[in-house]
Amino acid sequence: MxxxxxxxxxxxxxxxxxxxxxxxxxxxxxxxxxxxxxxxxxxxxxxxxxxxxxxxxxxxxxxxxxxxxxxxxxxxxxxxxxxxxxxxxxxxxxxxAEAAMHAATLVGRSFSVVTSLSRTVGRAQDLVRHYGFADRCVGVYACDIPVLALDDPSTGAAQVIIDLCRQTVERDKADSIVLGCAGMADLCSYISAEVGVPVIDGVxxxxxxxxxxxxxxxxxxxxxxxxxxxxxxxxxxxxxxxxxx
Amino acid sequence: MxxxxxxxxxxxxxxxxxxxxxxxxxxxxxxxxxxxxxxxxxxxxxxxxxxxxxxxxxxxxxxxxxxxxxxxxxxxxxxxxxxxxxxxxxxxxxxxAEAAMHAATLVGRSFSVVTSLSRTVGRAQDLVRHYGFADRCVGVYACDIPVLALDDPSTGAAQVIIDLCRQTVERDKADSIVLGCAGMADLCSYISAEVGVPVIDGVxxxxxxxxxxxxxxxxxxxxxxxxxxxxxxxxxxxxxxxxxx
Amino acid sequence: MxxxxxxxxxxxxxxxxxxxxxxxxxxxxxxxxxxxxxxxxxxxxxxxxxxxxxxxxxxxxxxxxxxxxxxxxxxxxxxxxxxxxxxxxxxxxxxxAEAAMHAATLVGRSFSVVTSLSRTVGRAQDLVRHYGFADRCVGVYACDIPVLALDDPSTGAAQVIIDLCRQTVERDKADSIVLGCAGMADLCSYISAEVGVPVIDGVxxxxxxxxxxxxxxxxxxxxxxxxxxxxxxxxxxxxxxxxxx
Amino acid sequence: MxxxxxxxxxxxxxxxxxxxxxxxxxxxxxxxxxxxxxxxxxxxxxxxxxxxxxxxxxxxxxxxxxxxxxxxxxxxxxxxxxxxxxxxxxxxxxxxAEAAMHAATLVGRSFSVVTSLSRTVGRAQDLVRHYGFADRCVGVYACDIPVLALDDPSTGAAQVIIDLCRQTVERDKADSIVLGCAGMADLCSYISAEVGVPVIDGVxxxxxxxxxxxxxxxxxxxxxxxxxxxxxxxxxxxxxxxxxx
Amino acid sequence: MxxxxxxxxxxxxxxxxxxxxxxxxxxxxxxxxxxxxxxxxxxxxxxxxxxxxxxxxxxxxxxxxxxxxxxxxxxxxxxxxxxxxxxxxxxxxxxxAEAAMHAATLVGRSFSVVTSLSRTVGRAQDLVRHYGFADRCVGVYACDIPVLALDDPSTGAAQVIIDLCRQTVERDKADSIVLGCAGMADLCSYISAEVGVPVIDGVxxxxxxxxxxxxxxxxxxxxxxxxxxxxxxxxxxxxxxxxxx
Amino acid sequence: MxxxxxxxxxxxxxxxxxxxxxxxxxxxxxxxxxxxxxxxxxxxxxxxxxxxxxxxxxxxxxxxxxxxxxxxxxxxxxxxxxxxxxxxxxxxxxxxAEAAMHAATLVGRSFSVVTSLSRTVGRAQDLVRHYGFADRCVGVYACDIPVLALDDPSTGAAQVIIDLCRQTVERDKADSIVLGCAGMADLCSYISAEVGVPVIDGVxxxxxxxxxxxxxxxxxxxxxxxxxxxxxxxxxxxxxxxxxx
Structure with missing residues (x-):
């Protein structure tokens, strides 16, 4: 294939x-x-x-x-x-986005999205509704790090994302996290180990x-x-x- | 301006x-x-x-x-x-589409959309939901005449559209009709006179x-x-x- | 006309x-x-x-x-x-209310309502849902100043409203504000200048x-x-x- | 009491x-x-x-x-x-209306409303949504008999309503019927006996x-x-x- | 009967x-x-x-x-x-749950649920949606006291529940409270007297x-x-x- | 694995x-x-x-x-x-059911469900809503053949199901069909070949x-x-x- x-x-x-x-x-x-x-x-x-x-x-x-x-x-x-x-x-x-949200609904009731820039939050919310998951998504947050800087170690992106994940798990009772940018794909397993709930990479x-x-x-x-x-x-x-x- | x-x-x-x-x-x-x-x-x-x-x-x-x-x-x-x-x-x-749907909700409870090709019905339904009017839209129909043939008299587009309008007013109790293609704009007043409910042109x-x-x-x-x-x-x-x- | x-x-x-x-x-x-x-x-x-x-x-x-x-x-x-x-x-x-909410959805994704007394918040929420904008309205707040006191300078209504607007823009990420009382109509442009997002007067x-x-x-x-x-x-x-x- | x-x-x-x-x-x-x-x-x-x-x-x-x-x-x-x-x-x-709809949801999944004049259908639909039962209501029909003529035997109201009830049970798979007018209250048990599903009078x-x-x-x-x-x-x-x- | x-x-x-x-x-x-x-x-x-x-x-x-x-x-x-x-x-x-939620919608616009363990919050939310009351329920909270300990005075359950009730009335503007566990039935009138809004026991x-x-x-x-x-x-x-x- | x-x-x-x-x-x-x-x-x-x-x-x-x-x-x-x-x-x-509905939403906008007995239609509708796909599901139909008779050739189940599939594709414009019973799993490819849209088996x-x-x-x-x-x-x-x- x-x-x-x-x-x-x-x-x-x-x-x-x-x-x-x-x-x-x-x-x-x-x-x-x-x-x-x-x-x-x-x-x-x-x-x-x-x-x-x-x-x-x-x-x-x-x-x-x-x-x-x-x-x-x-x-x-x-x-x-x-x-x-x-x-x-x-x-x-x-x-x-579609794939990650579908997967998230199979491993818990609720999920949050952590995305890159805050100006993209609206688009993520649009997709959540379009795919039918408005009742399941309990938060959409932005780390405010540009897409191409996510894997620049100087931005500390992984830690910023981990902090946002922990906050939404605590505050919004998110069962899982959807990473809202393809540029976060290689951070997924590291973040997941730190956060303690499923962290889902759409790629x-x-x-x-x-x-x-x-x-x-x-x-x-x-x-x-x-x-x-x-x-x-x-x-x-x-x-x-x-x-x- | x-x-x-x-x-x-x-x-x-x-x-x-x-x-x-x-x-x-x-x-x-x-x-x-x-x-x-x-x-x-x-x-x-x-x-x-x-x-x-x-x-x-x-x-x-x-x-x-x-x-x-x-x-x-x-x-x-x-x-x-x-x-x-x-x-x-x-x-x-x-x-x-946005403008016509907004206008339709101001002149009645329910509206139907009459669009060009049936393959565009899905997009119209998407927009209905996106703009918040899912409870108001009672039908989306296609006249199955290509966009560029709508003003070719040989297609009889106006009459086909009028028939669809009458059907949805009767069957779906549509209070008004939204014309689902910019190519229908100049047919609007003629259709409206025949159909007896507001027929709304988005342009x-x-x-x-x-x-x-x-x-x-x-x-x-x-x-x-x-x-x-x-x-x-x-x-x-x-x-x-x-x-x- | x-x-x-x-x-x-x-x-x-x-x-x-x-x-x-x-x-x-x-x-x-x-x-x-x-x-x-x-x-x-x-x-x-x-x-x-x-x-x-x-x-x-x-x-x-x-x-x-x-x-x-x-x-x-x-x-x-x-x-x-x-x-x-x-x-x-x-x-x-x-x-x-209808007009202001329609306008708000044309200038951004999300809006908040700032109304007069808190006991009217429920009615505003009712209207938000009735008009189809439940996904777009991110907050309804009351300034708790009676309708007829809004233009009494001693109530400081404009400043109270401005503070509420700023809070909801910050907290709820409202793209615009809908003023929830006809009695606020003449304050609209002043408030708008202070708040930095569109502030919409329904009148x-x-x-x-x-x-x-x-x-x-x-x-x-x-x-x-x-x-x-x-x-x-x-x-x-x-x-x-x-x-x- | x-x-x-x-x-x-x-x-x-x-x-x-x-x-x-x-x-x-x-x-x-x-x-x-x-x-x-x-x-x-x-x-x-x-x-x-x-x-x-x-x-x-x-x-x-x-x-x-x-x-x-x-x-x-x-x-x-x-x-x-x-x-x-x-x-x-x-x-x-x-x-x-509120009472009848609440009761209907306790005796089945779906209900239909049979009301008096067709011009009142929209208000019934409004109430269905307002009370939260949009997923449960599968039809709203009008017998088109004025309120004050419902108990005039010459209108045959009971039989018209019975026919509408049977149609919606068959077509829409309604588990029960809500009578959409206080003027139908005294017809309820008679209609119910004919229709074979619960027929609910709001009074x-x-x-x-x-x-x-x-x-x-x-x-x-x-x-x-x-x-x-x-x-x-x-x-x-x-x-x-x-x-x- | x-x-x-x-x-x-x-x-x-x-x-x-x-x-x-x-x-x-x-x-x-x-x-x-x-x-x-x-x-x-x-x-x-x-x-x-x-x-x-x-x-x-x-x-x-x-x-x-x-x-x-x-x-x-x-x-x-x-x-x-x-x-x-x-x-x-x-x-x-x-x-x-069904009965309490129906009752709550008859005595106010909004209600919150206070339940036993936090792991049951999801089921309560499921039921809220299933019964059609997603627009009416403004919060679901857990007192985190096991069902069988609710009437053990040493757990102070009544006071914990009262505190949660007051918080959600204040924060979420809940018009009433639904008690989310049959084990709370006998605490209902005591809690109600303290909280000042209707507190509803489903039993x-x-x-x-x-x-x-x-x-x-x-x-x-x-x-x-x-x-x-x-x-x-x-x-x-x-x-x-x-x-x- | x-x-x-x-x-x-x-x-x-x-x-x-x-x-x-x-x-x-x-x-x-x-x-x-x-x-x-x-x-x-x-x-x-x-x-x-x-x-x-x-x-x-x-x-x-x-x-x-x-x-x-x-x-x-x-x-x-x-x-x-x-x-x-x-x-x-x-x-x-x-x-x-979950798996089949998720898959259906990935291969088209709309799907219908064809299930076994009509008394199970309500449960299928419940699941459609619970999983978030109420906007995508355009019909739920029953073949009215008991589960254990589906693979009894004398019931002609495959043909009955094919007829229902064709009807809902035509009438409801379903992009795909979800088979609503595990007992239909082995009929899936045969039905699919006859119907001309994706026919999805949940197993x-x-x-x-x-x-x-x-x-x-x-x-x-x-x-x-x-x-x-x-x-x-x-x-x-x-x-x-x-x-x-």
């Missing part, structure tokens, strides 16, 4: 870390390709960044289709372009969900909404995205 | 029709610019099209800012890029809402989520979207 | 202030009549007051109809008698919404629920409210 | 029937007073009628307080003036609920919202409603 | 106290049998305990049916086995609700879901539960 | 079929034990059956713990005893979810609610369930 894990920002080091996390949980017969677009923002920290990450993301889906990929992970916590990616991909597509959770869906033979329904987009004219700087029958 | 109405697809004829509808309701001191991107899809009929309309839309917001526009209408019923546009624009931004509704917000002095809160996006590197085909301080 | 702004309490000074706020935002072709009932409570600070303000309010609607009014604002934050007024009026009717917001609906040609649906009430016998002290065919 | 059952319309024959139904279920030590206002509408079939029934209803509450009543039933399915009545009454107050249900609350020693919380209304000036035709300390 | 009050744990002293509370509110013609299973846990403080209390509870329902009981109270705040009991019993069955509330339903002639709908269970083979240690036609 | 799949009814043939389905999707390093209780009902078709399946189910969990099982599947669509099982098991526990979906959670190192949070039950006295026929420290 071949799963493509797409980091929608253009920072290769983060893509490598994400790929490594995915490979750490993939089954023996699963090959992981970790890729990122060559166009768009270096990190995703606003609705603007997120919207502009989607063309590059969709290009990577199209590349994955040509390469015969069986399924896809979208490795940014805003789950950018998920619905569009599902129209385009033959196999299943799962976002890391690895999504990888297992996609792998499971492929094994089960389930992919996106083609009934109507998620059928392949209709071919039509695309012009200007995005004309390469024109689909043909 | 200067309001920019953005048709996010690249079809100039549709932009002209939309501009004309907006001008028909704008106040005496309001100037309407109707624009469309020069990159992206000719029409928006899938999540894929919608995602790929957003870069062009954001470019038009940036252009509007340079031209001193006081507010913006996003004239596609999926309200594409609305959150990102709010980060970028100094003045208020309103989507036509004109959004134009009045933006005009009202500008007069009232209210624009998007800059508290945190909708503050101007942080500057950062943008590369490749989208490098023109890089913001600077 | 002629819009009647009804202050449902019997305090003329408050009516004058409300009328002045409405005129401050009305378009050049809009005439504002600010009226209040001659029967009922001097201020509305309980469910009891609110219920007993409605007969006088409905009388003013009937008077407005005779005078050819095109639309109505109900200028009390409990939106008293709104559904009944919609049955009676030929043109659109908008409540100031002016409702005035613009009614004006917009009239321009758009939308009024209350007459399909069934909001058709004109059936004529029938009214007796006793309220016999003047009997409608005839 | 003394319970006052208030028919908020001014039709004495209906009051007598309601009183009879209440007495039929009251405990041995309970005295039922059935009263109606001497001002207001002869029947309640619109928001307008409902709003104008409330002053008379509140007058009856005040009379009941003077007479030492221990609790109150509001015997109109719109539950008019319920919150205001709770502020005014020393003992518990229960509306018949008798509310009588037992009030009796239970009085026995249990529970009355409306005086914490804040439902404390006695503040005294203040009332003028004009409603000056008799002025409260004093 | 004969009502069987079932304490689903096996602690006879608690059963006696519960029976005494039920008898204290029952009408003159009502006989109360207070029973408990002879198999299962001594107290119910986990999902495990609750699940294993149900066979014994169902046995008591079957015994009650043989003895001609007219209705049943399930006197544990988790409302264990309620749906199964409704299938088995000819008369109405009400749980004490007495459920007793009155069952008595009311029996008087009203309403029992569980037999339409489909709650019809008598189909007979089938039961084996092993639970073979005595096999039903026959 | 060792996963125990528990069929909570006592019918060994069904257990064997379930085990076979689980083994068909398990990874190469995963050993599946398929077990069923030796006490309780032969099939689960009522709340009564479901409640009485739980002791046997919990016994199998305890046996699994002694045997070193890494995780558990509860293979009955009512997800009986799930919360109690989570307290008892060291590893993750997933119900098949295989839950097996992959448990396997994924074990690989990811996530198990039930021990924070509070799902910590191991407190030891206490258990008496009578269930004394074997007493836990010791």
């Amino acid at each position: 071949h799963i493509t894990v797409i980091n929608p920002n253009t920072t290769r080091a983060m893509t490598d870390m994400i790929g490594s996390c995915a490979r750490g949980v993939a089954g023996p017969g699963t090959r992981i390709s970790a890729v990122n677009p060559t166009m768009g923002p270096a990190s995703i920290e606003s609705h603007y960044d997120e919207a502009l990450s989607v063309p590059g993301l969709l290009h990577e889906i199209a590349e994955g289709e040509r390469a015969g990929s069986d399924g896809y992970v979208i490795a940014c916590f805003g789950d950018p372009g998920l619905d569009a990616a599902r129209e385009l991909a033959g196999g299943p597509v799962v976002g890391i 690895s959770a999504a990888t297992k969900l996609v792998e499971s869906l492929v094994t089960l033979g389930y992919s996106t329904s083609r009934r109507d909404e998620f059928a392949r987009p209709l071919p039509k004219a695309y012009v200007g700087g995005l004309s390469a995205f024109e689909l043909v029958d | 200067h309001i920019t109405v953005i048709n996010p697809n690249t079809t100039r004829a549709m932009t002209d029709m939309i501009g004309s509808c907006a001008r028909g309701v704008a106040g005496p001191g309001t100037r309407i610019s109707a624009v469309n991107p020069t990159m992206g899809p000719a029409s928006i009929e899938s999540h894929y099209d919608e995602a790929l309309s957003v870069p062009g839309l954001l470019h038009e917001i940036a252009e509007g800012e340079r031209a001193g526009s006081d507010g913006y209408v996003i004239a596609c019923f999926g309200d594409p890029g609305l959150d990102a546009a709010r980060e970028l624009a100094g003045g208020p931004v309103v989507g036509i 004109s509704a959004a134009t009045k809402l933006v005009e009202s917000l500008v007069t009232l002095g209210y624009s998007t809160s800059r508290r945190d989520e909708f503050a101007r996006p942080l500057p950062k590197a943008y590369v490749g085909g989208l490098s023109a979207f890089e913001l600077v301080d | 002629h819009i009647t702004v009804i202050n449902p309490n019997t305090t003329r000074a408050m009516t004058d202030m409300i009328g002045s706020c409405a005129r401050g935002v009305a378009g050049p072709g809009t005439r504002i009549s600010a009226v209040n009932p001659t029967m009922g409570p001097a201020s509305i600070e309980s469910h009891y007051d609110e219920a007993l303000s409605v007969p006088g309010l409905l009388h003013e609607i009937a008077e407005g109809e005779r005078a050819g009014s095109d639309g109505y604002v109900i200028a009390c934050f409990g939106d008293p008698g709104l559904d009944a007024a919609r049955e009676l009026a030929g043109g659109p009717v908008v409540g100031i 002016s917001a409702a005035t613009k919404l009614v004006e917009s609906l009239v321009t758009l040609g939308y009024s209350t649906s007459r399909r069934d629920e909001f058709a004109r009430p059936l004529p029938k016998a009214y007796v006793g002290g309220l016999s003047a409210f009997e409608l005839v065919d | 003394h319970i006052t059952v208030i028919n908020p319309n001014t039709t004495r024959a209906m009051t007598d029937m309601i009183g009879s139904c209440a007495r039929g279920v009251a405990g041995p030590g309970t005295r039922i007073s059935a009263v109606n206002p001497t001002m207001g509408p002869a029947s309640i079939e619109s928001h307008y009628d409902e709003a104008l029934s409330v002053p008379g209803l509140l007058h009856e509450i005040a009379e009941g307080e003077r007479a030492g009543s221990d609790g109150y039933v509001i015997a109109c399915f719109g539950d008019p003036g319920l919150d205001a009545a709770r502020e005014l009454a020393g003992g518990p107050v229960v509306g018949i 008798s249900a509310a009588t037992k609920l009030v009796e239970s609350l009085v026995t249990l020693g529970y009355s409306t919380s005086r914490r804040d919202e439902f404390a006695r209304p503040l005294p203040k000036a009332y003028v004009g035709g409603l000056s008799a409603f002025e409260l004093v300390d | 004969h009502i069987t009050v079932i304490n689903p744990n096996t602690t006879r002293a608690m059963t006696d106290m519960i029976g005494s509370c039920a008898r204290g509110v029952a009408g003159p013609g009502t006989r109360i049998s207070a029973v408990n299973p002879t198999m299962g846990p001594a107290s119910i403080e986990s999902h495990y305990d609750e699940a294993l209390s149900v066979p014994g509870l169902l046995h008591e329902i079957a015994e009650g049916e043989r003895a001609g009981s007219d209705g049943y109270v399930i006197a544990c705040f988790g409302d264990p086995g309620l749906d199964a009991a409704r299938e088995l019993a000819g008369g109405p069955v009400v749980g004490i 007495s509330a459920a007793t009155k609700l069952v008595e009311s339903l029996v008087t009203l002639g309403y029992s569980t709908s037999r339409r489909d879901e709650f019809a008598r269970p189909l007979p089938k083979a039961y084996v092993g240690g639970l073979s005595a539960f096999e039903l026959v036609d | 060792h996963i125990t799949v528990i069929n909570p009814n006592t019918t060994r043939a069904m257990t064997d079929m379930i085990g076979s389905c689980a083994r068909g999707v398990a990874g190469p390093g995963t050993r599946i034990s398929a077990v069923n209780p030796t006490m309780g009902p032969a099939s689960i078709e009522s709340h009564y059956d479901e409640a009485l399946s739980v002791p046997g189910l919990l016994h199998e969990i305890a046996e699994g713990e002694r045997a070193g099982s890494d995780g558990y599947v509860i293979a009955c669509f009512g997800d009986p005893g799930l919360d109690a099982a989570r307290e008892l098991a060291g590893g993750p526990v997933v119900g098949i 295989s979906a839950a097996t992959k979810l448990v396997e994924s959670l074990v690989t990811l190192g996530y198990s039930t949070s021990r924070r509070d609610e799902f910590a191991r039950p407190l030891p206490k006295a258990y008496v009578g026929g269930l004394s074997a369930f007493e836990l010791v420290d």
